[in-house]
Amino acid sequence: MPPRLYLDAPLQDGAELTLPADASRHIQVLRLQPGNAVTLFNGQGGEWTASVTRMGRQDVDVRIEAHQACSRELPVAVSLALGMPANERMDALIEKATELGAVAVQPLHSARSVLRLQGERAERRRSHWQGVAQAAAEQSGRTTVPQITPVQNLADWLGSLSPEAADGERWLLSFAPDARPxxxxxxRLPQHITLLSGPEGGLDPKEEALARSRGFVPLSLGPRVLRADTAPLATLAGISVLCTVNL
Structure with a gap:
């Protein structure tokens, strides 16, 4: 299978272009040669077959050959809002959430968060996570790359939302007695789901109450306590299964 590359640029049949630095380095590491095939996508629908035309010392030229109409996205648009797990678990969470079909990830600080990011450090991490999502989209065959939005405080983010979701449903992972499986x-899956998941230790009662006031419905994954980086991925996997059953 030809390597897949995401380009944040217009693509059209027959065009010739020089790849950006990161994409060029990827092609060079793979030791491709002129005439070798690559696949390009830009998140605007489908993907393009292309071939290498020149291997420079620092850049690579390709010729776009044909557009292929395809989509490997979930029929449900799932946006994740996450109390960020600590250490390197957020990297793995972003990677696997991309593979499982999430369309966006909102990193959040909450009362029980261990990881705290602000200012320039927060933006560096967000940029890094965006790169993780891009690499996972290239590897997994997705035709879009999830958007990783800037880190926010949970209360501020919830306060920016309307009391009710206008374009789908809002779910909150919870152990509350009224949480539904x-x-x-x-x-009857909605077209768009915003899934809110807490950090290590979960959301505190005030945060959960605030989320409910913004239209979040409690969702249960069963009696076992899952890690902060496991619970949203398990939910995404379950949604994928339900999408298959509903076809």
Missing amino acids: LSAWAG
């Missing part, structure tokens, strides 16, 4: 949505 994911199977409750079998056969």
